[in-house]
Amino acid sequence: MSKKSYLFAEDSFFLSRRKFIAIGAAFAAALALPVGWFSSKLERRNEYIKARTEGLYKDDAIAKLRVSHANPAVEKYYKEFGGQPLGHLSHDLLHTHFVDRTKLS
Amino acid sequence: MTATTYQPGEIQGLIKIDASKCKGCDACKKFCPTNAIEGASGAAHSIDQDKCVGCAQCLVNCPFNAIEETHSAIETVIKKLADKNITVVAIPAPSVRVAIGEEFGLGTGSLVTGKMYGAMNKAGFRIFDCNFAADLTIMEEGSEFIHRLHATVKGDPNAGALPQFTSCCPGWVRYLETNYPSLLPNLSTAKSPQQMAGTVAKTYGAKIYDMEPEKIFTVSVMPCTAKKVEASRPEFNDAWKYHKEQGSRAAEYPDVDAVLTTRELAKLFKMLDIDLASTPEYKGDSLFSEYTGAGTIFGVTGGVMEAALRTAYKVLTGSEMAKLEFEPVRGLKGVKEASVTLFDNELSQNVTVNVAVVHDMGNNIEPVLRDVMAGTSKYHFIEVMNCAGGCINGGGQPIEGTGSSWLGNI
Numbered sequence: 001m002s003k004k005s006y007l008f009a010e011d012s013f014f015l016s017r018r019k020f021i022a023i024g025a026a027f028a029a030a031l032a033l034p035v036g037w038f039s040s041k042l043e044r045r046n047e048y049i050k051a052r053t054e055g056l057y058k059d060d061a062i063a064k065l066r067v068s069h070a071n072p073a074v075e076k077y078y079k080e081f082g083g084q085p086l087g088h089l090s091h092d093l094l095h096t097h098f099v100d101r102t103k104l105s
Numbered sequence: 106m107t108a109t110t111y112q113p114g115e116i117q118g119l120i121k122i123d124a125s126k127c128k129g130c131d132a133c134k135k136f137c138p139t140n141a142i143e144g145a146s147g148a149a150h151s152i153d154q155d156k157c158v159g160c161a162q163c164l165v166n167c168p169f170n171a172i173e174e175t176h177s178a179i180e181t182v183i184k185k186l187a188d189k190n191i192t193v194v195a196i197p198a199p200s201v202r203v204a205i206g207e208e209f210g211l212g213t214g215s216l217v218t219g220k221m222y223g224a225m226n227k228a229g230f231r232i233f234d235c236n237f238a239a240d241l242t243i244m245e246e247g248s249e250f251i252h253r254l255h256a257t258v259k260g261d262p263n264a265g266a267l268p269q270f271t272s273c274c275p276g277w278v279r280y281l282e283t284n285y286p287s288l289l290p291n292l293s294t295a296k297s298p299q300q301m302a303g304t305v306a307k308t309y310g311a312k313i314y315d316m317e318p319e320k321i322f323t324v325s326v327m328p329c330t331a332k333k334v335e336a337s338r339p340e341f342n343d344a345w346k347y348h349k350e351q352g353s354r355a356a357e358y359p360d361v362d363a364v365l366t367t368r369e370l371a372k373l374f375k376m377l378d379i380d381l382a383s384t385p386e387y388k389g390d391s392l393f394s395e396y397t398g399a400g401t402i403f404g405v406t407g408g409v410m411e412a413a414l415r416t417a418y419k420v421l422t423g424s425e426m427a428k429l430e431f432e433p434v435r436g437l438k439g440v441k442e443a444s445v446t447l448f449d450n451e452l453s454q455n456v457t458v459n460v461a462v463v464h465d466m467g468n469n470i471e472p473v474l475r476d477v478m479a480g481t482s483k484y485h486f487i488e489v490m491n492c493a494g495g496c497i498n499g500g501g502q503p504i505e506g507t508g509s510s511w512l513g514n515i
């Protein structure tokens with residue numbers, strides 16, 4: 001065996017070790033999140049999304065009033081204070097403007 | 106000066122990855138709507154705050170509890186509750202009432218409005234239901250849509266832009282402001298229910314509560330972390346501006362003083378030894394706890410659209426919708442669409458309104474926005490919510506529907 005090939009062998013040993021560390025890191029991640037983690041996570045997530053959604057649809061279904069324009073408190077707000085939707089006070093208190101965030105410094 | 110995506114005064118860096126806990130598993134990247142998370146697989150990740158919209162979808166889905174919030178108002182709120190000179194007003198969002206029970210051993214999705222009010226009352230809050238403000242939002246945003254629609258049909262050159270986007274989700278609003286500023290005219294100018302509630306509590310509410318506005322401390326309770334960033338926007342001090350014009354010389358105060366997430370409200374109750382599960386139901390203490398079914402469905406994807414259609418239908422045709430449940434906008438499809446043809450009294454003609462509902466923004470919004478940019482969108486009204494399923498799955502909700510992270514600290 002020539003010295004050269006010996007060096008080469010040593011080189012390749014270190015190369016593969018580095019490679020091994022990289023694979024090891026990926027392997028650790030794979031261990032952390034087993035195959036199928038993401039899809040089972042989504043499945044569980046959709047289950048609690050559905051349960052909470054049902055809760056709110058139930059709140060709607062049992063409500064005495066189900067349309068915003070029939071809310072007597074809203075009517076009272078406009079009558080005693082706010083004027084009317086899109087009116088002067090609505091403009092000042094209930095509407096806003098937006099910001100071009102590409103131009104901030 | 107360096108570029109930033111934050112206005113002075115806004116909360117920055119709300120959501121942070123703890124590098125010592127991060128395993129580099131990449132789960133958070135899959136849930137991030139804005140590609141704000143950086144870092145190679147296996148190495149500690151970090152968040153680009155300029156891209157981040159503060160939604161905490163990464164936080165609630167990190168399997169290693171490595172993501173945290175940097176701002177919490179719990180201690181401040183407890184101090185205010187103890188101060189007898191201050192009226193502390195809780196503003197609970199729709200989604201809180203179907204999730205907070207999970208933190209007290211009640212089933213996932215249990216509807217606990219009365220118990221939540223009861224626990225708030227025990228803690229010393231007045232109750233200003235954000236659902237009332239959601240009804241108000243529909244009046245404003247719905248009127249705005251009808252106004253834009255009519256002006257467009259009549260060929261008014263100054264007609265507001267269509268499609269109109271909903272503006273109640275701060276994650277979505279910040280995303281549009283950061284990435285598509287040319288589409289800002291399409292956003293409804295209506296404030297979100299949170300911001301309407303804060304402003305009304307300190308203006309009209311000051312009369313109802315018979316309190317000086319500067320002694321009213323508003324605490325919104327949200328399924329959402331991005332709402333903290335929203336409340337910190339410097340322009341949201343309209344109640345203060347209003348009273349100033351009326352001659353008040355009080356020092357500046359924001360419309361919404363503090364934001365608690367659903368998780369944080371549960372923690373506050375626990376710190377005050379209040380067990381929500383065994384608390385008797387309470388009905389509320391003013392007209393601000395009166396809300397409709399339309400207001401409450403704001404918390405689910407499609408809910409804002411459904412609520413808006415119920416009211417727009419009545420305004421345009423003069424009669425109520427025969428069936429209030431509007432199925433095409435319900436469910437978990439990424440982009441839902443529907444067409445409604447109705448007789449418009451003011452125009453004396455039939456009009457067809459095309460609507461779309463987008464949730465899980467990161468996975469679904471781009472094609473919709475591309476069409477709007479190209480002028481080829483067929484829609485007139487588009488609801489957008491950042492989180493999959495809507496706010497009921499917001500980043501401030503109990504984790505995994507059980508109140509705790511599924512793996513805990515590993």
Ligand code: SF4
Nearest residue numbers: 127128130131133167
């Ligand atoms: S999900 Fe959590 S542990 Fe995994 S990379 Fe993201 S922050 Fe790190």
Ligand code: SF4
Nearest residue numbers: 137157158160161163
């Ligand atoms: S808070 Fe939302 S936008 Fe920010 S990094 Fe997490 S998932 Fe992405």
Ligand code: SF4
Nearest residue numbers: 274276329492496499
């Ligand atoms: S969808 Fe709701 S919870 Fe999620 S970011 Fe928007 S407002 Fe917050």
